[in-house]
Amino acid sequence: MRPPVVAGQFYAGFESSLQEQIEWCYTHEYGPGNVPEVKVGPRIIIGLVSPHAGYPYSGPVAAHGFRALAEDGMPQTVVLVGPAHRQTQGVFVDTNKRWSTPLGQVEVDLELTKEITSKAKFIIEDSVAHFDEHSLEVQLPFLQHLFGSGFRITPIIMGVNEMSQEISVKLGNAIVKAIKKLNRDVLVLASSDFIHYGIVYGYVPVTGSVSEILRWIKRVDQETISKIEKLNVSGFFEVLKKYNSTTCGFGPIAVVMTAVKALGAKTRTLKYATSSETTGGGGTSQIVGYASIVFEK
Numbered sequence: 264m265r266p267p268v269v270a271g272q273f274y275a276g277f278e279s280s281l282q283e284q285i286e287w288c289y290t291h292e293y294g295p296g297n298v299p300e301v302k303v304g305p306r307i308i309i310g311l312v313s314p315h316a317g318y319p320y321s322g323p324v325a326a327h328g329f330r331a332l333a334e335d336g337m338p339q340t341v342v343l344v345g346p347a348h349r350q351t352q353g354v355f356v357d358t359n360k361r362w363s364t365p366l367g368q369v370e371v372d373l374e375l376t377k378e379i380t381s382k383a384k385f386i387i388e389d390s391v392a393h394f395d396e397h398s399l400e401v402q403l404p405f406l407q408h409l410f411g412s413g414f415r416i417t418p419i420i421m422g423v424n425e426m427s428q429e430i431s432v433k434l435g436n437a438i439v440k441a442i443k444k445l446n447r448d449v450l451v452l453a454s455s456d457f458i459h460y461g462i463v464y465g466y467v468p469v470t471g472s473v474s475e476i477l478r479w480i481k482r483v484d485q486e487t488i489s490k491i492e493k494l495n496v497s498g499f500f501e502v503l504k505k506y507n508s509t510t511c512g513f514g515p516i517a518v519v520m521t522a523v524k525a526l527g528a529k530t531r532t533l534k535y536a537t538s539s540e541t542t543g544g545g546g547t548s549q550i551v552g553y554a555s556i557v558f559e560k
């Protein structure tokens with residue numbers, strides 16, 4: 264079993280405080296407004312882009328995506344695709360049978376994991392790459408808050424060198440083939456934040472007042488998001504290159520774009536905001552963009 268590694272850091276460390284924190288995200292000024300009830304739903308959401316910062320920063324934006332999932336109903340399996348924040352080489356599926364958070368345990372869909380791995384030979388089966396990575400773990404409490412332990416997960420981490428267009432497209436297509444072969448009702452979730460601006464991130468392409476910088480970040484993120492909305496994978500990579508983008512999970516986003524395109528999807532951006540807005544912080548030393556984007560068949 265994979266134990267939680269960022270409980271008490273990225274999100275509250277105990278069950279009751281974590282439930283409260285998730286409800287705070289839903290009812291936050293930048294959240295969707297209310298804590299959702301899970302419905303049987305049409306199950307048309309097949310992809311999601313969701314942020315992965317600490318809940319006080321990105322939780323209210325993330326809550327928009329999870330509210331849409333609540334209304335859509337529970338998928339059988341959530342394929343979680345995230346970037347490695349630690350320097351590592353490879354694409355890694357996890358070999359643990361279960362993941363745990365303060366809200367309980369979730370089973371890994373080992374059958375789907377194996378099927379995806381058999382269709383993309385570059386994938387490495389390795390728990391070590393997953394052990395200290397937060398980008399997938401932070402998605403779990405929101406899913407557990409909605410669906411308990413009724414769903415399973417397939418966790419996939421991509422190293423920065425593997426987040427190329429070529430490998431992302433191959434992985435996206437392998438996921439689609441595996442979903443079709445096993446006839447699974449799957450949600451493919453890309454865990455990513457958008458522009459990381461500021462001296463803290465070594466990324467200061469423009470300077471100016473807080474409002475000027477926020478305007479620039481939003482413009483660049485909107486340009487990136489418009490390519491995601493059009494499922495234009497090569498255009499998406501061109502925008503990343505144009506701005507030397509600090510969007511951390513660009514490979515996972517391209518994986519989801521590829522998968523939902525093959526499955527036939529329409530895109531809806533539910534919410535975009537920066538950490539400057541969600542926290543009410545005034546500085547420019549670190550500002551991060553967050554978005555919740557759903558893909559519906």
Ligand SMILES: [Zn+2]
Pocket residue numbers: 315348398455456511512
């Ligand atoms: Zn990140």
